[in-house]
Amino acid sequence: MENLSRRKALTLGVALGLAGAAAPVPVWASAGPAAGTAGTGALTEAGAGAAAGPGPEWIWDDAADPLMARMIEGGHVPAINRAWESWVNNNDPIPGGLPSDFAAYLTQVNRLPSWADQTKLARAADFNRRRDTYLFMLYGLGSGIMSTVIPREAKSVYWSAGGADMQDRAAKTFTFGYDLSELGAFKPTGQFVVTANKTRVVHAAVRHLLPQSPHWKAVADESIPISAADILVTFHSLGTYVHQKLLEWRIPYPAADQEAFLHMWQVAVHLLGVPYEHIPKTWAEALAQSRQVLTPVLSPSTEGIRLAEDLLGLTAQVDLGVTRGFLNEFVRYVLSDQVGDWLGLRRDYAAAALVRTAWPAFILFREGLSPVMPSTFYMFDQFIRALAMLFLNKGSSGTTTPITIPTGNRPG
Ligand code: HEM
Structure with missing residues (x-):
């Protein structure tokens, strides 16, 4: 049984481009938390070396969790949501009208860690700009749909308030990606530090x-969602996955870009509250961790199947210049047929053949590696633009969707 599931995980890993040569694996399968420790505090910085305390599966967020419990119980969330609407740029002052302990928390966390390297962050921003088409497709259709086969994530997203309106949720998540990828994202005039802190x-x-949701409790295999380990799993479904795909697609991707892209994600994950010592230091370490903690957990769930259908169904509202069959096959192409089968994505063999030949040709032409413009070039171009518009502003014109704190769960 053990061998069977290991083999399954490995096959899927190969399909997703997540498997590879063995690299040193950071210690994860640690024992439970020492008595009386709920976590190690989320603001640990600077070279703590190998994790000595509890593993990330036993770390949530000591700084933010008790505070938010108080804010929700005290009925302060609607006021916070109103007050922080105008809090957008990294150098905006903490807004007025917030409960004082909440304002004090934001003042403490709304900064880059001391190890953030502005040179690498600037390079990452330039890389994001140069590679925006691939990043967009990979995050959107690869990572986005992959999140629906990460059962813990799918169950919590489905049963939280936002699960009832996937277009709004997808747009908010897109805000995160957009702010992260902006040219000056981490500069004082950028917006990512604020967006990460809101998240x-x-x-x-x-x-x-969520622990108050009877629906979530009935399906969850944990008592508190979104541990640091879960956040790292999601990071692998985003950053590590995209990194691997770019290499697999042979997109020109020099070492300095790779390093910068990793650094950007390290800072992002840290701003989400994951202690420094648990964040992979190299891509080799990230890949090893991904094989250990992401690949084996991928599997279908009732919630995940519904979310995937919601997400892919959204595109039916706008003309993407392609059919739903094409979309299904693109997802199969970037995530494997196994994932496509789990999610019940209807086959369209003509579209499958098109995607498998036209997408590599599109890449070669865009990269100047082939002088032949594929006849499908504008189809892909239109497809990408329409998807971007759909998620960026829900299909209408406007700006990104602001992130707000929920006050309840999905009712049923
Ligand atoms: C909310 C990003 C990890 C579950 C959000 C939001 C963003 C975001 C931008 C706010 C927008 C919204 O309300 O939808 C991320 C990133 C992650 C990460 C970048 C890791 C790199 C996780 C994990 C889980 C999770 C590991 C669960 C296992 C949720 C849930 C919400 C949320 C349930 C609230 C949705 C609601 O309002 O009901 N996340 N997330 N996230 N995230 Fe995450």
Whole structure:
């Protein structure tokens, strides 16, 4: 049984481009938390070396969780959501009208860690700009749909308030990706530090709310959602997955870009509250961790199947220039047929053949590696633009969707 599931995981890993040569694996399968320790505090910084305390599966967010429990119980969330609407840029002052302990928390966390390297972050921003098409497709259709076969994530997303309106949720998540990928994202005039801190607070609220959902409790295999380990799993479904795909697709991707892209994600994951010592230091370490903690957990769930259908169904509202069969096959192409089968994505063999030949040709032409413009070039181009518009502003014109703290769960 053990061997069977290991083999399954490995096959899937190969399909997703997540498997590879063995690299040193950081210690994860640690014992439970020492008596009386709920976690190690989320603001640990600077070279703590190998994790000596509890593993990330026993770490949530000591700084934000108790605070958000108080904010929710005290009925302060609607006021916070109103007050922080205008809090957007990294150098905006902490807004007025917030409960004082909440304002004090934001003042403490709304900064880059001391190890953040502005040179690497600037390079990452430039890389994001140069590679935006691939990143967009991979995050959107690869990572986005992969999140529906990470059962813990799918169950918490489905049963939290946002699960009832996937277009809104997808748009909010897109805000995160957009702010992260902006040219000056981490600069004082950028917006990512604020967006990451809003997200961290939303996760803290979810940790308080979801355990009160009878629906979530009936299907969850944990008592508190979104541990640091879960956040790292999601990081692998985003950053590590995309990194591997770019290599697999042979997109020009020099070492300095790779390093910068990793650094950007390290800072992002840290801003979400994951202690420094648990964040992979190299791509080799990230890949090893991904094989250990992401690949084996991928599997279908009732919630995940519904979320995937919701997400892919959204695109039916706008003309993407392609059919739903094409979309299904693109997802199969970037995530494997096994994932496509789990999610019940209807086959369209003509579209499958098209994707498998036209997408590599599209890449070669875009990269100047082939002078032949594929006849499908504009189809892909239109497809990408329409998807971007759909998620960026829900299909209408406007700006990104603001992130708000939920006050309850999905009713049923
Ligand atoms: C909310 C990003 C990890 C579950 C959010 C939001 C963002 C986000 C931007 C706010 C927008 C919204 O409300 O939808 C991320 C990133 C992660 C991560 C970048 C890791 C790198 C996780 C994990 C889980 C999770 C590991 C669960 C296992 C949720 C839930 C919400 C949420 C339930 C609240 C949705 C609601 O309002 O009901 N996340 N997340 N997230 N996230 Fe995450």
